[in-house]
Amino acid sequence: MNGVNEKTNRIGWWFIGLSIVGFAAFMIYPIVSSVKLVFSSLSGDSSTFVGFGNFVRLFHDTTFWSSLGNSFLFLIVEVPIMLLFAIILAVVLNSKTLKLRGFWRLLIFLPCVTSLVSYSILFKMLFSADGLINKFLENIHLISAPIPWLTDPTMAKIVIILALLWRWTGYNMIFFLAGLQNVSDEIYEAAEIDGASKIQQFMHITLPALRPIILFTAVQSTISTLQLFDEPMNITNGGPNNSSTTIAMYIYNVSFKYVPNFGYAAAMSYVVMFIILVLSVIQMKVANKDD
Amino acid sequence: MTNRKVNSVLKYIFILICAFISVFPFIWMLIECTNSSADILAGKMSIGNQFMVNWHNAFSQTNLIGDFWNSLKIATGVTVLSIIVASLAAYGFQIYRSRGKNWVYSIFIASMMIPFSVLMIPLYRMVSKLGLINTAWAVILPSITSVFLVFFFHQSLETFPIDTIESARIDGAREFRIFWSIVLPQLRSTFAAAAIYSFMGAWNNYMWPLIVLQSDDQKTLPLLISGLSANTNFSIDYGVIMILIIISTIPIFLIFLFLQKYFVQGMTGANKG
Numbered sequence: 359m360n361g362v363n364e365k366t367n368r369i370g371w372w373f374i375g376l377s378i379v380g381f382a383a384f385m386i387y388p389i390v391s392s393v394k395l396v397f398s399s400l401s402g403d404s405s406t407f408v409g410f411g412n413f414v415r416l417f418h419d420t421t422f423w424s425s426l427g428n429s430f431l432f433l434i435v436e437v438p439i440m441l442l443f444a445i446i447l448a449v450v451l452n453s454k455t456l457k458l459r460g461f462w463r464l465l466i467f468l469p470c471v472t473s474l475v476s477y478s479i480l481f482k483m484l485f486s487a488d489g490l491i492n493k494f495l496e497n498i499h500l501i502s503a504p505i506p507w508l509t510d511p512t513m514a515k516i517v518i519i520l521a522l523l524w525r526w527t528g529y530n531m532i533f534f535l536a537g538l539q540n541v542s543d544e545i546y547e548a549a550e551i552d553g554a555s556k557i558q559q560f561m562h563i564t565l566p567a568l569r570p571i572i573l574f575t576a577v578q579s580t581i582s583t584l585q586l587f588d589e590p591m592n593i594t595n596g597g598p599n600n601s602s603t604t605i606a607m608y609i610y611n612v613s614f615k616y617v618p619n620f621g622y623a624a625a626m627s628y629v630v631m632f633i634i635l636v637l638s639v640i641q642m643k644v645a646n647k648d649d
Numbered sequence: 650m651t652n653r654k655v656n657s658v659l660k661y662i663f664i665l666i667c668a669f670i671s672v673f674p675f676i677w678m679l680i681e682c683t684n685s686s687a688d689i690l691a692g693k694m695s696i697g698n699q700f701m702v703n704w705h706n707a708f709s710q711t712n713l714i715g716d717f718w719n720s721l722k723i724a725t726g727v728t729v730l731s732i733i734v735a736s737l738a739a740y741g742f743q744i745y746r747s748r749g750k751n752w753v754y755s756i757f758i759a760s761m762m763i764p765f766s767v768l769m770i771p772l773y774r775m776v777s778k779l780g781l782i783n784t785a786w787a788v789i790l791p792s793i794t795s796v797f798l799v800f801f802f803h804q805s806l807e808t809f810p811i812d813t814i815e816s817a818r819i820d821g822a823r824e825f826r827i828f829w830s831i832v833l834p835q836l837r838s839t840f841a842a843a844a845i846y847s848f849m850g851a852w853n854n855y856m857w858p859l860i861v862l863q864s865d866d867q868k869t870l871p872l873l874i875s876g877l878s879a880n881t882n883f884s885i886d887y888g889v890i891m892i893l894i895i896i897s898t899i900p901i902f903l904i905f906l907f908l909q910k911y912f913v914q915g916m917t918g919a920n921k922g
Contacts, residue, residue, distance in 0.1 A: 369824045370745020377738035378753065380794030385760055388771035395770060447667060450660055464909070465668040468675065471901045473853035475871035476894040479878045480674050483689075483887065490677065493692040528671060556656070585764050588855045592875055606856075609766045613773075614860060620770045627766035634762050 395624035405621075412625035421600055422626060425608035428515070428590075432604065433583045436519045441575055443527050448534035449564060454543075463535070467528045474525070478592035481521040482508065485593075511601035514594045518602055521589055530575050537571040538564070573645040580637050584630055605630055682891035689887040703888035707896075710889060711873060712865060717896070719785065719862075720852060720869040726789045727851035732843055734793055736836070739802030740828055744814065754803070757796045769860065776861055787861040788869075792851060798843055805839040806832075841911035849901055870897040 399408045416422050450456065451463050469477065484490050485507040492504040507513045541563070549559050565572075587606040590596055596603035596611075603611075605626065613623040681689045684697035707713055742754045772791055781787040809832065817827045833840075855871045862868055868876070874893050878885060 366745055366824075367747045370741045370747065370750060373737045373741025373745070373828070374750065374753065376734045377757075377794050377799060380734060381757065381760075381796070384772065384791040384794060385763075385768070385796075388768040388775070389763065391771040391774075392767055443667075447664075450664055453660065455657065456660065456664070462664050462668055465671050466664075467905075468671050471905050472674075472894075472898055473855075473871055473901070475853070475855050475875045476897055477674070479874060479890060479894065480678060482878070483890075484674070484677070488690060488692070490692050490694075524670065524674070581762065581764070585766065591855075592878070595879065606764075606766055609769075610856070610860075613770055620774075624767070624770055627764060627769070630764050631762075631767050634764060638762055 392624050392627070395621050396628055398621045400620040408621065412622050415622060416625060416629065421603070421608060422605075424600060425603045425605045426629075428602060429584050429586060429605045431515060432519065432522065432586055433580060436522050437576070437579045437583055440523055440527050441530060441572065441579070443523070444530035444575070445534050445564075445568065445572075447527065447531045448538055449560065451531070452535060452538045466531060469525050469527075470529045472525070474588035475592055477525055478521065478589045481517060481524075482593045485517045508594055509598050511598060514598065514602040518590055518593055521593060522583075522586075525589075526579075530579070533571050533575055534568055537568050541567045569645060573641060577638050577641055580641065581634055584634055584637075678891055678895060682888065682895055684888060686885070686887045686889075689891070699888055703886075703892050706886060707889045707892040710886070711877065711893065712868070713873070713893065713896070715866060716868050716870050716873045719867060720871075720897075721900075723785050723788050723854075723858075723869060724848050724851040726785065727792045728844055728847040730789065730793045731795045731798055731847050732840065735795055735798035735843070736802050736833075736840070737828070738799045739806055740832065742799070743803055743806040743809075744811075754799075757799055761796055761800075765856070769857075772857075773860055782861055783864045783867045785867075788851075788854065788858050791857070792854075795847065798847060801843055801846070802836075802839060805836060809835070838911040841908050845904055845908055845911075848904060852897075852901060 396412060397407060397409055398405045399411065400406075447466060451459055451466065456462070472480075485492075487504050487506060487509070489507075491507070492501070495501045496504070505513060507517050545563055546559055549563060554562070585606045586604045587610065590602050590604050590607055591610075594602045596607050600608075609623050609626050609630075612619055612626070677694075680694060680696055682703055683700040684693050685699045685702070688697055688699070742750050768791075776782060776787045776791075781790070813831060814827055817831055818824075822831075853871060854869075855875065858869050858872055859875075862872060870893070874890065874897065877893070878890055
């Protein structure tokens, strides 16, 4: 297709024009101006050049490291569990012998219709000290005193992870379910005849077939988990004592909640961008290794 | 044989538990919107008679109608504009391939890895310089060019029969006319999926509106709900919050219920590659 003539080539640019204007204004321009921000100390309208000062400061900022640590914890614990569950659910929902498949699929996808703020508030209420979860656990005599879900540093993180699993597993399941439509039944029938067990079929047919989608969902989840904001903001508000503050929340706080320091916040956002780039490249490398 | 039966029973138990966990918060929400705030806190799990009181309070104590309208205005604006821009762009990239365009497309795709926090501060300064703080445009404008939507349309155009376009050209149709009356109608399910995706994202958007919509009369539903439940000055009316959450969920629920078929189709198309 290299040989489009000049006239059709020109018409093509007309189609793309609008998007380039928007992209230049709301993506390129902000990125270019953020480069200047990173090297300056800016609050209000006064800006002073500080060189790498923002990055030096970052090294000694314990809240920065703990927030980054929290984001990584959510990434490392939640994403693998979620993707595994999503794959298993997709396989079960794809099985020909399951009755009412459409019905189950609708129920599993249902959490995705809630807004991030709404479901976060629901989880905050369910897991409050006198909330329904504690009441239930007490009634079945599993615990004798209420668990301080939202006021204990570890428990607060667990609640956020449970909430994320509830909201996003069904969403990822849809991608896997779509991917499974491309795997023909004959492969499984042949494997069955050869005496392969269900687990073997899953490991040697299903997982390899889903590899591009596992890569896609893993990259997407990594990018979005490192930007996690809505849930911790509304479930725990980062508490207790910043123990569930994510890096996105900390950047927001430094920009808009505390005494604003745009330059410092921009420097932190560059660290996040660098991490996302590195992780995405690693994930793509790992995924393409055995090809 | 018995092994197979055990397998099947396990499968149903698994799916039943997962479905119950998925649905439970919805059932809980529907039950509690009929109870008073005190009953909700006490963990009452039966239908009460406070629904009308909660409903009335939701409308009289909060700016529900105004905020619903703000949300609707923003979500509709973003959906319509971003779909027009993205479908045109994807068509341009896919059908009129050239080295320059492939290069621009690669830059678009690479930008998906840039976290929003990098853009947030420059965007905020730009929007405030333009005097758009506390207006719907502050939220709509930055969302118009959605790189993900361009990618989404680009993928579904990959399998579009070029012959149809070429024979229309031979018949003398103008390029834009071809896009409008030949390509567009055939991509109906892609457009539906993109519309759902775009509307959901804009309807539920929280962080950016939180930054640029500061006055009470400009707030969207997520800002209203979040603000009410974070309130520490006076006691929170959980009955009202339940009503608000239900009202904010209904539009997305209905859209999904009616367009579900297209959504799954569109997703599948986007993945086939």
